[in-house]
Amino acid sequence: MNLEDIAKKAGVSRSTVSRVINNDRYVSADTRERVMRVIEEENFQPNPAARALVTRRTEIIGVVIPNTENIFFTDNSYFPMLLAGLGEATRQRDYALLLWLGELTNKDEHWIRKITTSRQADGLVIASLTHDHPLFPRLLEMHMPIVMIDRPLQHEERINYVTIDNIHSAETAVGHLIAHGRRRIAHITGHVEISDGRDRLIGYQNALTKAGLPVDPNLIYYGKFTRTAGYHGMKYLLQYKPDAVFAGGDTIAIGVLQAIQEEGLRVPDDIGIIGFDDIDVARQSNPQLTTMRQPVQQKGAVAAQLLIDLIEGKLQSPQHILLPTELVIRGSCGADHPALPLSSNNHRTQATKGGDVQPSQ
Amino acid sequence: MNLEDIAKKAGVSRSTVSRVINNDRYVSADTRERVMRVIEEENFQPNPAARALVTRRTEIIGVVIPNTENIFFTDNSYFPMLLAGLGEATRQRDYALLLWLGELTNKDEHWIRKITTSRQADGLVIASLTHDHPLFPRLLEMHMPIVMIDRPLQHEERINYVTIDNIHSAETAVGHLIAHGRRRIAHITGHVEISDGRDRLIGYQNALTKAGLPVDPNLIYYGKFTRTAGYHGMKYLLQYKPDAVFAGGDTIAIGVLQAIQEEGLRVPDDIGIIGFDDIDVARQSNPQLTTMRQPVQQKGAVAAQLLIDLIEGKLQSPQHILLPTELVIRGSCGADHPALPLSSNNHRTQATKGGDVQPSQ
DNA sequence: TTGTACGCGTTATCAC
DNA sequence: GTGATAACGCGTACAA
Numbered sequence A, B: 001m002n003l004e005d006i007a008k009k010a011g012v013s014r015s016t017v018s019r020v021i022n023n024d025r026y027v028s029a030d031t032r033e034r035v036m037r038v039i040e041e042e043n044f045q046p047n048p049a050a051r052a053l054v055t056r057r058t059e060i061i062g063v064v065i066p067n068t069e070n071i072f073f074t075d076n077s078y079f080p081m082l083l084a085g086l087g088e089a090t091r092q093r094d095y096a097l098l099l100w101l102g103e104l105t106n107k108d109e110h111w112i113r114k115i116t117t118s119r120q121a122d123g124l125v126i127a128s129l130t131h132d133h134p135l136f137p138r139l140l141e142m143h144m145p146i147v148m149i150d151r152p153l154q155h156e157e158r159i160n161y162v163t164i165d166n167i168h169s170a171e172t173a174v175g176h177l178i179a180h181g182r183r184r185i186a187h188i189t190g191h192v193e194i195s196d197g198r199d200r201l202i203g204y205q206n207a208l209t210k211a212g213l214p215v216d217p218n219l220i221y222y223g224k225f226t227r228t229a230g231y232h233g234m235k236y237l238l239q240y241k242p243d244a245v246f247a248g249g250d251t252i253a254i255g256v257l258q259a260i261q262e263e264g265l266r267v268p269d270d271i272g273i274i275g276f277d278d279i280d281v282a283r284q285s286n287p288q289l290t291t292m293r294q295p296v297q298q299k300g301a302v303a304a305q306l307l308i309d310l311i312e313g314k315l316q317s318p319q320h321i322l323l324p325t326e327l328v329i330r331g332s333c334g335a336d337h338p339a340l341p342l343s344s345n346n347h348r349t350q351a352t353k354g355g356d357v358q359p360s361q
Numbered sequence C: 001t002t003g004t005a006c007g008c009g010t011t012a013t014c015a016c
Numbered sequence D: 001g002t003g004a005t006a007a008c009g010c011g012t013a014c015a016a
Helices: A003-010 A014-021 A029-042 A048-056 A070-073 A078-092 A110-119 A135-141 A166-179 A197-212 A227-240 A250-262 A296-311 B004-008 B014-021 B028-043 B048-055 B070-073 B078-093 B108-117 B135-141 B166-179 B196-209 B226-240 B250-262 B296-311
Strands: A060-065 A096-101 A122-125 A146-149 A159-162 A185-188 A245-246 A274-279 A290-293 A319-322 A326-329 A349-353 B060-065 B097-100 B123-127 B148-149 B159-163 B187-188 B244-247 B272-277 B290-294 B321-322 B323-327 B348-353
Touching: A003 A014, A003 B070, A014 A029, A048 B048, A060 A078, A060 A296, A078 A096, A078 A122, A078 A296, A078 B078, A096 B078, A110 A135, A122 A135, A122 A296, A135 B048, A146 A296, A159 A166, A159 A296, A166 A185, A166 A197, A166 A245, A166 A274, A166 A290, A166 A326, A185 A197, A227 A245, A227 A250, A245 A250, A250 A274, A296 A319, B004 B014, B004 B028, B014 B028, B048 B070, B060 B078, B060 B296, B078 B097, B078 B123, B078 B296, B108 B135, B123 B135, B123 B296, B148 B296, B159 B166, B159 B296, B166 B187, B166 B196, B166 B244, B166 B290, B166 B323, B187 B196, B187 B226, B226 B244, B226 B250, B226 B348, B244 B250, B250 B272, B296 B321
Parallel strands: A060 A096, A060 A122, A122 A146, A146 A159, A159 A319, A185 A245, A245 A274, A274 A290, A326 A349, B060 B097, B060 B123, B123 B148, B148 B159, B159 B321, B187 B244, B244 B272, B272 B290, B323 B348
Antiparallel strands: A096 B097, A290 A326, B290 B323
16 A cells, blocks of 8 residues: 555545645645545555655654663663653654664674664664763764763763753762761762763762862772662771762662661661662662652653754754752651751752652561 | 765666675675775665665564553563563664553554554564553554564464463462462462463462362452552452462562561561562562562563564464473572472473572662 | 656666 | 666655
8 A cells, every 4th residue: 555546546646645644735625535534444654664765754763772781671770761751752752762772792883883874763862871882982973863861971062961960969969968967978889981970979079078078089989870789889888987878879779778787787877878860669678768869751751852853953952951850858868857958059959858659668 | 875876986886786785696706895895985874764665674673562551661670671682682683673662541543553554663572462452453454473472362373472381380389389388378460461460360270279279269369560569469468367479470579578577477487478570679678589480581582583583484473482480489488498399290390499699688 | 726757765677 | 797777655846
């Protein structure tokens, strides 16, 4: 079935059918109806390849998740939620979603080339790209629009991205611990090759400095966004007797909690914990995690919308979007109410008491 | 850049370039080399739309996850792992992956039509489709190959699928509880509109019957594959004093554990638990979950491979593939060693002692 | 308002 | 071995 067949059945020419399908104004009401009827009858869909060939648009957006090494799909729910947001927005705009899951193998070159030069998508959303990934330099040569999730660590000014204010959010989190009397606050970082990891470290340092506290290198453990990193990091850090830990992510925080409890110490009494993300696990631990919530699903949705706006020429590059975060206070930090003088100079980051509609442990 | 341009640069005709790209035998060694050089220089990739238009193949497989209602992306890691497997296999075969995330909205009709009739993919992998989903009847009219993950509850004989032997696996799990002295074994099901949920229920009943135990309807709670269902289901079931629970999935089991511990009862002493899946959370609870492991990632990979084989005509429909499962014994069932006379008549399902390389709580 | 004719970039079928 | 050339199905000037 093609336009020609439909045209014949409806007693019109092929171009008229095309006009009907593309909502061209210059079609009389009853021709349109007649054609529509046939289209419905035949359950006809125009051939996307033929269409793409002439319009040079596929109405597909590509989503690249470059580093899959377990973390992405087993250790936490960050990427799944991102995908949910991306999928939802993509669908609303009537686009399709091409998913590229990466891995660091030898075939990377072929994979990268396929992603960047094959015109299977009209644009790309790229999540959590490390600045040293071979894909990075290729992005700059590309002809289609790109939106990165997380602030790129190079060429920031030229690249579209959507993220949160990691630095300030981390400052707020650590500031909260300080405000509640913690003095030896440790930090376990996520991947510092990604701005999410790096900026939270910076925010941590800022908070200490602003409070007149020393930044002790011994209290910083360079990890990854995994439970295992949190666990081992904490085991290591315990020798330096921290009274609180700011974890670069909730998954890390879960590992931290486990390590602390294994040593017979109490959370939050002996050591307070604050996580980051507010993903599922934050509510499933005992005590539940105090954490800096970021709108992960919304990040995905906004990224997709932005990309499509770029593709359709409704917006011009570069676009930089910051989404709001929120400190959610639960049991792990030892303050059952928000400290008062927090984040007064930034309207994007607010401290609120975290509700919990889920069953609690 | 197109074939014509490359041809000009290489001093040959367009057809020759096409032959080189498609590895046609009838090209002399040095013409091939000359053409290849130009292709490399220009970083040329043939236009997929033009190619698809004539070959009628996109080299893209579609992956449909029909019901997204949170569960898929926040409550457990089943679908992410499936996706990891699908992505890996797809990539190995040099295909791309088009992801369709569903939701039950009014726009479904449009969405379904787009999936089934637009030729953007050469075939479809469909995960966990409920038998009452509007997509189901449409599948049967389709012209491209389809592989379902999970046994379809209708037209099983006509549809390709890859799954596990849920019935026998559930029997083995429950049999294990029985062998260790449990007599009042409850069951919280997953979605029984999916074979994964339904067949495990059947296996549960079979095991009881074979052991001469009564099947008490009061001990069966019809739930979903979520932690919340497990939690509420268990709260409800406690009035009937079960001494063990077979949970339809690990996520359910986590909710069960939480509910039991909240009531001051001990696992496994007062109530034993066996889960299903062996996803991440199974090792993160205290006690860790005894569970029936299924190879989720492999399910995805095998489904993708099967679909591509079908597309390329290497295999004929229908194909039914069963993957092996394995009982992993940890702390929650109260048996620190496998019971002896289990699963003796089925080589696909083995009982082994579960190792744990992860830090334990 | 509708129809005609051309071009999009490939592959495939012929000749040579 | 290689080069013309006819599809593939659609959008879109341009003509009517």
